[in-house]
Amino acid sequence: MVVLNLGLTLALVGPLRERGIALANSITGLATFVVLGLLLRRRFPDVDLAPVRATFVKSLLASVVMAAAAWGAWRLTLPLEGATIGPKLVRALVPVVTGIAAYLAAARLLRMDEARLLRRRRPDANP
Numbered sequence: 001m002v003v004l005n006l007g008l009t010l011a012l013v014g015p016l017r018e019r020g021i022a023l024a025n026s027i028t029g030l031a032t033f034v035v036l037g038l039l040l041r042r043r044f045p046d047v048d049l050a051p052v053r054a055t056f057v058k059s060l061l062a063s064v065v066m067a068a069a070a071w072g073a074w075r076l077t078l079p080l081e082g083a084t085i086g087p088k089l090v091r092a093l094v095p096v097v098t099g100i101a102a103y104l105a106a107a108r109l110l111r112m113d114e115a116r117l118l119r120r121r122r123p124d125a126n127p
Contacts, residue, residue: 001032055112062106070099 005028012020033056040047073095080087107115 001028001035004028004031055114058107058110058112059114062103062110062112065106066099066103069102070095073098 005024008024008027009021012024014020016023037049037052041049074091077091077094080090082088104115104118
């Protein structure tokens with residue numbers, strides 16, 4: 001997977017710049033998930049992976065919603081193009097915050113267990 005990640009990064013960083021690195025990491029993560037799933041299935045054929053598939057599909061849907069929301073927010077901030085730090089911060093933070101909010105909203109609508117776990121406090125977290 002390291003070789004795949006390095007190869008994809010080198011291939012994508014030229015045409016896509018920093019987005020190529022992010023895309024290479026995402027593709028490598030997906031490939032790792034698939035390969036580990038296949039290895040698990042081969043070693044333990046009786047393991048039921050249906051819950052993992054359902055969680056993966058929900059996470060994928062929430063991620064698509066997040067990406068669309070972040071991209072839309074980024075497009076809305078294009079008129080703020082400027083050399084000062086204020087507009088640059090807005091253009092960086094608004095899409096991130098919008099994406100986080102969209103992901104959490106989608107996760108809640110999809111009733112993802114992981115979203116509920118984020119809201120719970122761990123008992124050992126309180127001093």
